[in-house]
Each structure stands twice: as C-alpha cells, then as structure tokens.
Amino acid sequence: MTQLLGVGNRTAQDLGKLGVTTQGDLLSLWPRRHTDRTVITPLNEVRAGAEYTVVGMVGTAQYEPRRQLLRVTVTDGLFVLFVTFFHGRWIARQLQPGTRVVLQGRVEYRGSRLVMTHPHHQVLAVNEEPETGLTPIYPLAGDLKQRKIQQLMKDVVPRLAPQVVDPVPTTLVNAEDLISRAEALLHIHHPPNREALDRARRRLVFDEFLRVSLAVLRLHQLDHQYEGVAQNPEGPESQAFMARLPFELTPGQKRAWNVVKTHLSAKRPMSLLLQGDVGSGKTIIAVLAMLAAVDAGHQAAFMAPTELLAEQQWQVLRAWLEDAGIRVGLLTGHDAAGATRIRHELSEGTLQLVVGTQALVSASVQFQRLGLVVIDEQHRFGVRQRAHLAQKGFFPDLLVMTATPIPRTLALTIYGDLEIAQINGLPPGRQPITTIHLPYSRRREAYETVRRAVRRGEQAYVVCPLVHENDESDLTAATALAEGMRQLSGWRIGLVHGKLSAKEKTEVMEQYRRRQLDVLVATTIIEVGVDVPNATVMVIEEADRFGLAQLHQLRGRVGRGTNPATCFLLADPKSDEAQRRMDAMVKWTDGLKLAEEDLRIRGPGQILGLQQHGLSGFELADPVADLAMLEHVREVARNLLEKDPGLVRAEHEILRHWVDAALQQGEPGQVLH
Ligand code: ADP
Ligand code: MG
Numbered sequence: 307m308t309q310l311l312g313v314g315n316r317t318a319q320d321l322g323k324l325g326v327t328t329q330g331d332l333l334s335l336w337p338r339r340h341t342d343r344t345v346i347t348p349l350n351e352v353r354a355g356a357e358y359t360v361v362g363m364v365g366t367a368q369y370e371p372r373r374q375l376l377r378v379t380v381t382d383g384l385f386v387l388f389v390t391f392f393h394g395r396w397i398a399r400q401l402q403p404g405t406r407v408v409l410q411g412r413v414e415y416r417g418s419r420l421v422m423t424h425p426h427h428q429v430l431a432v433n434e435e436p437e438t439g440l441t442p443i444y445p446l447a448g449d450l451k452q453r454k455i456q457q458l459m460k461d462v463v464p465r466l467a468p469q470v471v472d473p474v475p476t477t478l479v480n481a482e483d484l485i486s487r488a489e490a491l492l493h494i495h496h497p498p499n500r501e502a503l504d505r506a507r508r509r510l511v512f513d514e515f516l517r518v519s520l521a522v523l524r525l526h527q528l529d530h531q532y533e534g535v536a537q538n539p540e541g542p543e544s545q546a547f548m549a550r551l552p553f554e555l556t557p558g559q560k561r562a563w564n565v566v567k568t569h570l571s572a573k574r575p576m577s578l579l580l581q582g583d584v585g586s587g588k589t590i591i592a593v594l595a596m597l598a599a600v601d602a603g604h605q606a607a608f609m610a611p612t613e614l615l616a617e618q619q620w621q622v623l624r625a626w627l628e629d630a631g632i633r634v635g636l637l638t639g640h641d642a643a644g645a646t647r648i649r650h651e652l653s654e655g656t657l658q659l660v661v662g663t664q665a666l667v668s669a670s671v672q673f674q675r676l677g678l679v680v681i682d683e684q685h686r687f688g689v690r691q692r693a694h695l696a697q698k699g700f701f702p703d704l705l706v707m708t709a710t711p712i713p714r715t716l717a718l719t720i721y722g723d724l725e726i727a728q729i730n731g732l733p734p735g736r737q738p739i740t741t742i743h744l745p746y747s748r749r750r751e752a753y754e755t756v757r758r759a760v761r762r763g764e765q766a767y768v769v770c771p772l773v774h775e776n777d778e779s780d781l782t783a784a785t786a787l788a789e790g791m792r793q794l795s796g797w798r799i800g801l802v803h804g805k806l807s808a809k810e811k812t813e814v815m816e817q818y819r820r821r822q823l824d825v826l827v828a829t830t831i832i833e834v835g836v837d838v839p840n841a842t843v844m845v846i847e848e849a850d851r852f853g854l855a856q857l858h859q860l861r862g863r864v865g866r867g868t869n870p871a872t873c874f875l876l877a878d879p880k881s882d883e884a885q886r887r888m889d890a891m892v893k894w895t896d897g898l899k900l901a902e903e904d905l906r907i908r909g910p911g912q913i914l915g916l917q918q919h920g921l922s923g924f925e926l927a928d929p930v931a932d933l934a935m936l937e938h939v940r941e942v943a944r945n946l947l948e949k950d951p952g953l954v955r956a957e958h959e960i961l962r963h964w965v966d967a968a969l970q971q972g973e974p975g976q977v978l979h
Contacts, residue, residue: 313458320448332462333470333491335455336926337442340503341410346436349385352413352420359410360387360422361436369398376401380409387413388421397427406430440497459495467491473964474516475957482942484509494926508935511927515936519943520953520965522718527951534575534701535677539567541601544594547630551590558730559587565727566591566705570598570678576703579717582729583897584862585736588707589619591729592680593626595705600632600658604677604702608661611683613638613804619682620661621812627659637662637671681706683855709859709897718940737842739865739895743849743875743888752845752874753795759843760797760824764869766843768827769860771851787847788827797824804829839867849875849891850884854904857891883907 310318310329321327326335347358362380369376376394378401380387389409391397401407411425430436444455472479472487479486485493485505490513493506538544555563562580569576582588592608599606608623610616620636627634635648635657651657655674660666667679679702706724717724744752756766768791770784788801800814800823818826819838826841844864849857857875865871875892879885890903927936947953953962 312461316448317450317454317458320450323447324445324450329462329466332459333466334925335444335459337444337495339443340440340497341443342440342500346408349380349382349387352387354413354415354420357410357412358422359408359436361406361408361430362387364401364403364405364407367398367401367403369394371395380407388416388419389425390421390423391427392424400429401427406432406434408436439499440503442495463492463495467495471960473960474513475961477957478942478946482512484512487513507926511932511935512939514925514927515932515939516943517965517968519936519940520946520961521968523943523947524953524965525969527947534573534703535604536573536602537570537595537598537604537677537703538601539570539594539598541598543601543630543632544597547594547597547626550629553733555590556587556729556731556733558582558728559591562727562729563591563594565725566595567598569725570595570703575701576705577724578703578705579724579726580705580707580729581726582707582709583732584709584859585866586709586729586732588682588709588729589622590626592682592705592707593623595678595680595703596623596627596659597630597632599678599703602677604675605652605655605658605660605673606678606680607666607673607676607702608659608680609664609666609682610661611663613640613663615682616661616663617811623659623661632659633657635660637666639665676702678703678705683708709855735868737865737867737870739861739871739873741861741873741875741892741895743877743892745878746876749876752876755872755874756797756825756843756845757795763821763840764843765818765821765823765838765841766825766845767841767863768825769844769846770827770829771848784827784829791825791827795825799823800826802826802828837866838863842867842869842871844871844873846873846875848877849888850877850879850881852887854887854890854900854907857887858897858900861891861895 310321310327310332313321321332321335324335326332345359346361349360349362352358352360360380362382365379365381365386367376367378374393374395376391376398378389378391380389387409406429408428408430409422409425410427411422413420413422415421428436442456442459443452444459446452446455468488470488470491474484474487484490487509490506490509493502494510497503497506562582566578566580569578580588580591596606596608608619610619616638617636620634624634635651637645637648637660639645648657648660649671652660653672653674665671681704704724717726742752756768759766768787770787784803785801788799791797792799800818802811802814806814814823814826817823821840841864844861846852846857846860852860861873864873873891875888877884877888879888886903886907890900890907894900894903946958950958953959953965
C-alpha cells in the first residue's frame with residue numbers, strides 16, 4: 307500500500323517507478339536541473355533567435371481544428387507577441403482572451419513577425435505574480451507530468467524539509483561553512499537564486515561523501531578486529547616457479563610484485579588494488595601471490611566476474627600451475643556434482659587453489675584456511691562483499707586486479723584503506739592497433755581486411771555480442787554467422803561460445819593457436835586469457851552493445867605479435883552514449899584514458915558496479931567533478947573517527963545510525979526521513 311498521502315493511485319504508481327514510495331522519499335527525488343525564470347523580459351526587448359520568459363495578457367486566440375493549431379496574441383498593452391501552439395485544443399480552453407499568462411520559449415521571425423512557437427505556458431490567477439526564481443525539473447515516469455510533480459513538491463517539500471534531523475553535528479556544519487540539511491533540502495528543490503542552489507548542492511554532496519567515507523572507514527576498523535595472515539612469497543613453490551618462468555618479468559611487473567610481496571608477507575590483512583592495462587600481465591602476479599599463499603600453508607581463491615571468465619582464467623591458471631604439481635579447482639554452477647566435491651575438498655583443506663565467481667565468498671563455501679582472495683576485474687566487488695567476508699570470521703588478504711583504473715580517492719572511498727600498485731608498460735613486442743568504427747552499410751570493408759589478412763597467412767577474430775551468458779538468440783546469431791562465413795568465404799572457421807564444454811573450447815582454441823583455423827568466431831568468451839600472436843584483425847559485431855571496458859579487453863586480443871593489427875567496430879549506435887563509446891575506442895588505445903572517458907560517459911556508479919551494492923550513494927555528487935570535495939570530506943571523516951572511533955558521543959548518535967544504515971542495507975537518502 308502506498309504511504310504517499312494525497313496522491314492518486316496512478317500517480318503513486320508512477321512515483322514508485324522513480325523509487326519514491328514514501329512521503330519522505332519525495333525529498334530525495336532530486337531535480338535534474340532547474341530552469342531559470344528569474345528574468346522576465348519586457349515584450350519590447352524580445353528579439354528573434356533566443357529564449358525568453360515573458361508575461362502578458364491574451365489578446366486574441368484562434369483555434370484551427372483541422373491542423374490542431376492554436377494562434378494566440380499576447381500583449382503587455384503596447385507590444386504584441388505572436389504565439390502558436392500545436393495540438394492546441396486543450397490549451398485553447400485555458401488561454402481565453404484576457405487571461406494573464408507566463409510564456410517561456412524560443413522566439414523566431416516568421417515573415418516580419420516575432421513568433422514564439424509552442425512555449426511552456428502557465429496561466430496566472432487574477433492576483434498571482436509570475437513565478438520567479440529557479441524551477442526544478444524532475445525525472446518523469448509513466449504518465450507523470452512535470453507540472454504535476456512540481457506541484458506535489460511545492461506542497462510537500464516546505465512541510466517535510468524543516469522536520470529533517472541533521473545527522474552532521476552543528477560544530478562540523480559550522481566549521482565547514484555549510485547550511486543546515488533542512489535548508490539544503492528546501493533549496494535543492496526551490497532555490498531562491500543560483501547561489502542558494504549551489505550552497506544546497508554543496509551541502510548535500512558533502513553529506514553523500516561523508517556518509518560513504520565514514521561507512522568505509524568503519525568497515526576498515528572492523529578489518530583490524532581480525533588478525534590477518536602472512537603469506538610466504540619466498541617459499542619453495544614460488545622460487546621454483548620463478549626459475550621456470552619462460553620470460554622475464556617486465557620492469558613494471560617487477561615493481562608491482564615488490565609492492566604486493568611486501569604486503570603479502572605482513573600479517574596485517576592486505577587490501578591491494580593492482581592496476582594494469584589490458585595485456586600488462588596481471589595474471590602472473592596473481593599466480594605468484596597464490597603460490598605465496600600455498601607456501602604459507604593457506605588456500606587461495608581466484609574470483610572472476612562471470613562464470614565464462616572464471617572458466618577461461620581457470621584454463622590459464624591451470625596451464626601455469628599444474629606443471630608445478632599444484633591442483634586448481636573450478637567451482638561453477640554448471641557442474642553440481644563437481645561442485646560438491648570441490649566444496650568438500652575446500653573445507654577439508656585438500657584443495658589449495660580454486661577459481662570461480664563471487665559465489666566463492668557465499669555462505670555455503672567453507673574454506674579450511676583461506677589466506678588470499680584474488681579478484682580479477684573488480685567491477686562487482688566492493689565494500690559490502692568485504693563486509694561479507696569479514697562476517698565469516700576471517701580476513702584473508704585481498705588482491706583486486708583491474709584494467710580499469712579509477713581515481714585513487716574514489717578507490718579509497720569504495721574499498722577503504724587500500725594500497726594501490728600499478729603495472730606500467732606492456733610486455734615487449736606489442737604492436738600498435740588501429741581501431742576503425744564502421745556503420746553496417748560499410749561492413750564489407752571490415753571483412754575485406756579480414757580477407758587480406760588471411761591471404762597473408764594471418765588470423766582474425768569475429769566477436770559476436772552475448773550480453774547474457776545464456777541468451778539463446780545471441781548464440782544462434784553467432785552460429786549462423788560462422789556457418790554463413792564458412793560457406794561463402796572458403797576460410798577455415800572455428801566457433802567458440804559458452805555453451806561448449808571446456809574440452810570442446812580448448813580443442814577449438816588449440817586448432818586456432820596451431821593455425822589450423824583462419825577465423826575464430828567467438829562470443830565474449832575470448833575476452834581474457836586468449837593469446838594468439840598471429841591474429842591481427844578483429845571484427846566486433848554490434849560493437850555498441852558492449853561496454854567500453856569490455857571492448858578494450860576484447861581489442862587487447864590482437865596486436866600481440868610482430869605485425870600491426872586492426873580492430874573494426876561494426877555499429878550503428880542508437881544513442882549518444884553508444885556513439886561516444888565508439889569514438890573513445892577509436893581515439894584511445896590507452897586503458898587509462900578509456901577509463902577516464904568511461905567515467906565521464908557512464909558515471910562511476912556504472913563502472914564499478916556500485917549500483918549493485920549498497921553504497922552507490924552518489925545521487926547528486928559527481929565523484930569525478932567533485933573529486934576535490936571527496937578528498938576533503940575523507941579527511942573530515944578520518945578526523946571524526948580519530949576523535950570518536952565508535953561514533954559513540956551523544957552528538958554523533960544520529961550520524962552513527964545514518965552510517966550504519968548505509969552499511970547494512972545501504973539506501974542512503976532514505977534512512978533519514
Ligand atoms: P592482463 O593484465 O590483461 O590480465 P595477462 O596476464 O593476461 O594480462 O597477460 C597478457 C599476456 O602477456 C599473457 O599471454 C601472458 O602470458 C603474457 N605475459 C605476461 N607477462 C609477460 C612478460 N613479462 N613477458 C612476456 N609475456 C608476458
Ligand atoms: Mg586479466
């Protein structure tokens with residue numbers, strides 16, 4: 307049942323779609339922007355080619371039913387503005403001659419007349435003055451009208467906002483030169499002027515950052531309640547492995563490994579973010595870390611973001627480790643019998659290494675002595691998962707690996723106090739990759755390039771989107787594409803996708819590696835871990851269906867040999883965002899730049915999967931644009947906790963509840979009201 311007072315069922319339903327189910331929620335239905343109606347322009351100052359807000363009286367009004375066109379003249383007594391409305395039947399009833407009206411819209415010349423076309427209009431009651439100030443524009447859903455929601459807010463906000471309790475102690479509010487939360491809530495909706503709006507936003511952003519920062523730091527306090535474990539990076543397995551390594555670590559890897567090593571040897575629980583571009587060789591660092599755990603008599607878990615990627619990484623890790631006589635288990639949902647066995651072995655301690663998805667930290671998987679968790683491509687792992695691990699009563703070392711670097715402060719905010727290590731540079735011999743975005747009308751050009759490459763004895767990938775791992779139609783599309791190509795081109799074509807068994811996949815990949823295939827048609831399964839230096843062309847079908855990070859990962863599969871490589875993005879982007887992704891891919895090959903662009907296009911919540919755990923939090927804040935503020939607020943949070951670690955002082959009580967609620971179910975903004 308709705309807890310929204312005084313709104314109809316229909317409206318309540320639509321508001322529900324916007325996440326508003328209680329009266330209090332309305333307060334945090336933030337306006338997207340405000341339109342400025344402060345400046346009312348006298349009619350004689352209106353010129354063509356600009357937008358104005360004017361006030362006047364309707365002189366004449368003519369409705370043309372056939373074209374549904376309403377023509378109105380509006381006058382201030384001296385000057386006349388011509389106004390036309392489309393679908394004007396309903397508006398005609400409102401705009402009778404003599405009605406006072408506010409109009410907002412663009413003015414253009416029509417012949418010699420100044421005409422305002424289909425402006426936003428608001429009828430004024432007899433003694434009503436035109437609305438001045440900034441008008442909030444809200445997100446809409448269903449049949450909800452902007453006007454309706456504006457009215458609702460006008461009614462609700464001034465009543466509710468003053469009742470809001472301020473979680474931030476007054477001394478801090480004053481020291482930071484902030485306005486009260488109540489005033490901020492009032493003014494974010496109905497600011498008297500720009501300056502008030504800015505101050506309101508600043509206060510609310512401060513609150514968002516403070517809440518997340520405190521939550522993270524409190525979680526970090528929890529870390530310290532658990533005694534960590536020390537790994538042994540110089541043990542016999544590690545050393546034997548190093549000696550057998552077929553290549554030298556790059557200088558970047560060496561530096562990063564030194565950092566990782568130091569933290570692994572310490573007993574304190576490690577939280578380390580290892581950043582390195584696609585292909586920089588992060589996996590080998592993970593292998594070394596896992597061996598350090600094994601040498602210390604611990605177990606290690608390697609978590610990939612999806613089952614497909616888990617399986618793929620399992621192959622890679624097995625290739626590295628089973629030579630050394632160390633077994634690696636794979637825990638997926640596919641193989642129930644196998645999973646039971648592996649669970650058993652993990653709890654008994656007879657299996658030391660396991661690869662899987664996030665399910666590995668779920669309650670049903672018990673480890674005998676879990677010492678290290680490696681998280682590959684961390685998109686879906688954050689504070690809440692860490693809290694989950696801590697609840698299990700141990701705190702293993704965490705090694706988070708990502709090709710998608712994020713600003714340090716943001717990383718700190720999401721993961722708490724974590725160390726960052728960076729692998730700079732790529733292994734020697736990588737080739738430049740040219741990226742070309744083609745619309746489907748020019749698809750042929752991409753495959754022409756494939757043809758030339760095959761003629762030269764090189765190989766190509768064709769990647770088909772498989773957005774959901776079990777999406778049958780996507781699978782059919784990939785199969786059909788492979789079949790069609792096989793018949794038309796005379797190329798030797800292989801097909802890999804997630805539905806094949808591990809053995810079948812390995813077989814096809816092996817054939818490709820041995821150059822028994824010219825073209826490999828694949829779903830995103832080849833995203834990681836595939837390394838065929840002779841492959842020089844990649845065609846990504848429906849590239850707009852992939853995210854930037856994924857496209858970058860995919861592209862990293864070519865350009866690994868001695869010949870230059872080309873990557874085609876086939877797409878007719880349907881949104882501005884998709885277009886920007888394509889442009890970014892063409893412009894940048896550097897993962898760092900792409901990550902920055904990704905942040906800009908999608909917002910960090912998306913990138914990090916923040917939306918999926920409780921601390922997404924940032925509704926008004928833009929952690930990129932407001933980074934300086936975030937840094938400052940982190941310090942503020944730190945100071946607060948230094949003085950009152952448990953937030954137990956009386957003046958911190960509301961603050962503590964507010965923060966703990968964020969950690970538990972984490973819907974910031976909803977707890978207060
Ligand atoms: P990513 O950082 O993207 O996970 P990988 O760990 O998959 O990168 O490494 C990419 C490729 O580079 C792999 O084939 C790996 O075996 C190889 N590689 C890693 N380190 C080196 C090195 N120091 N010298 C040569 N090749 C390396
Ligand atoms: Mg990797």
